[in-house]
Amino acid sequence: MADIVIINPRFEKSYWGMEHALPFMGKSSNLPVACLPLLAALTPAEHSVTLIDETVEDIDWDRVAKADIVGVTGMSVQRFRMMEIIKELKERGCFVVVGGPWITVQEDYFEGLADVIFVGEAEDTWPRFLAEWKQGLHQYRYEQAEKTDMTRVPTPRFDMLKMNRYAFGSLQFSRGCPFQCEFCDIIVTFGRRPRIKTSAQVIAEFEAILASGQRIVFVVDDNLIGNKKAIKEVLREVVAWQERRGYPLSLFTEASIDLADDPELLDLMTRANFVATFIGIESPSEDALRETKKFQNVRSGGTLLEKVHRIQAAGMEVWCGMIMGFDSDDATIFDRQIEFVQASRIPFAMTGMLSAIPKTPLHDRLAAEGRLDLSDRPEFGTNIIPLQMTREELLEGYLRVLRELYDPVTYFERTDALFLDPDFDFGITKRRRWWRISPSWMQSEALCMARAIGLFARLMARVPDASLRALYRRHLGRFIKVHRRPGLVFTYVFHMAMHFHVWRLERDMASKEAHLVNSF
The missing domain is CATH 3.40.50 (Rossmann fold)
Structure with a gap:
């Protein structure tokens, strides 16, 4: 032994x-x-x-x-x-x-x-x-000579972790992504053929995560909808399980933008109580998307902006990844990134500089072109050498985008454009009155109100900037005039805490008080 x-x-x-x-x-x-x-x-x-x-x-x-x-x-x-x-x-x-x-x-x-x-x-x-x-x-x-057969993967031992110390739980439905984005290491590690667990495995993991005490769970799949036909079958079982259990879990995940093109899939995800999804939008520039082989983002069916709004209207908040530094990017990309994120009403945009991960097609191409910084901790935060701007310009533009996107006024302008819509809600509460879902749901809503009050009280006591505290109070007051559902109130206060996190992170990086971090 x-x-x-x-x-x-x-x-x-x-x-x-x-x-x-x-x-x-x-x-x-x-x-x-x-x-x-x-x-x-x-x-x-x-x-x-x-x-x-x-x-x-x-x-x-x-x-x-x-x-x-x-x-x-x-x-x-x-x-x-x-x-x-x-x-x-x-x-x-x-x-x-x-x-x-x-x-x-x-x-x-x-x-x-x-x-x-x-x-x-x-x-x-x-x-x-x-x-x-x-x-x-x-x-x-x-x-391994072959990729893992996901139907044989055992239920993780969540009981061996200190689960009460995590903000969220995590579990996995599938691995692999059918797309071929040049910068992505997912297809290197997991391949382009999505492999998915059985419905029975997924439900067993839900039961295990529920037993651990977690109620909000990140489904960590890099693209949950890589195999749409297979995931729909699993989602139907997830919907049935949530119904039987009174909707004990709120879920969020990662998916590709073509989710917006499938009404049935949108319906199943919201009925399964997926409240948010992270989407790799990467760039408002079609030239950049084609260059990096992100073809799923330039397909017909509407603009990127229209597709984001379609997902939001269906009942899921959208978070996104945005990247600067593609070969076709020049100095105008920074303003275009800011304009897109604002218009999209996406509160959380993980904005970063393009980086070349070893073994990816991007790394191979830039290495052949002599455009890689081979140091382990690059001075400018990324190992790529851009074509149409200097490395200094890329870094300065990246920090400016972060600063402007998380300027409190700018941040709440786009967040409130989404949250202050009287029809806004997400997950199962988009489809049902929250007080009619189940007795356990009513209990969870009461708990959410207690958590919202506690979280907001700590923000008011510990955020050092008085003007920021005042702004948080003002915006919460406006929000409560529109929405009274406790779960939504907690979500909105959580968005304040996340705003403070990125606002502080950007300030520390700009002042050199923290290591330069490339969000991507």
Whole structure:
């Protein structure tokens, strides 16, 4: 039997990290990474497993040093902390195995430090490694010959995490995306053929996440609707489960813009109580979208703006990713980005500079053209060298876009354009009167009001800028004149906390008080 510890490193402050908002919510991290509880579920029962998520707890180095195997996972934005942890582990004589998204695209990054590496998915290779390790016959590099059969993936061990320290839960329906965006590493890691779990698996995970105490869940699929026919079948079962259980979970996810072209899919998602979706819009420039092979964003059926409004009208809030620095971008792109986000009524736009991830087609192309900054922490926040502007101009434009989008007046102008519409609501409450859904829903609405009051009180007590506090009070007063549903009130106050997070993040970066973070 092996004593195994698996570590997820903490993140540097970033857009999605929510570091400036989480203290108001009494949480330590936004959501658990999917791999920790899944790896625990994949570990044969003869071994013992301890999960350490550094985003919610400190690493007990003495405990870790006693383990037979210490696993470290992480994404590209965690690579610096991964390096620190792995060096410390090696100094303590630990046997270190490394997996996850970053090692998958940069296999030599921890060369000389990692005893074993896992490239790509590990549903097959993790149990195989443990069997070979037991016999003293383990390899250095593991990579599955075939993509994981998602119908065989076990329910993650959410019970092994400190779930009450996360703002949201997380689970996964599918992997893979059918599109071919040049900059994206998803198709490198998971392939272009969407693979999906069975309805029974998804419902089992819902029950497990519900048992953990979470009520708001991020479905982490990189494109939930990659296989529309298959996901519709699953969504019908999700709708039925939500109905039986009185709608205990609110869901949000990621999807492609062609969601707007499928009324049946929009209907199923809102009936399943999906309240928001993140969409990779990337750019208002059709030249940039075609250049990066984001063809799904330039298909017929309306403009990008019209499609965003269609999704919002159906009952889902839209969050989006926006990118600057494509080859066709010149200095006019910054104003165009701001204008698009404002017109789209998207409160949360994850705006960033184009970055070339190893193994992607973009990285290969720019490397061949000699247009990559090969330093590990590029001075200008991205490793690409743009064509039609200097690197300084790209960075300055990026910071200006962030500053203007999250200027309080600008932010609430677009947020209120959506939220202050008297017909605005999302998820199942778009289709039913909220007091008629179920008794448990009524209880959740009461809890939402208590949370809204608590969150707003903490904002008023802890936001240091008096003018910002006054603006928050003014806008909440306007909102309550239009909407009284407690869940919507909580959502609106949460949007204030998120505004403060990005507003503070941009100010710290501009003043050099924090590391430059490329939101993308």
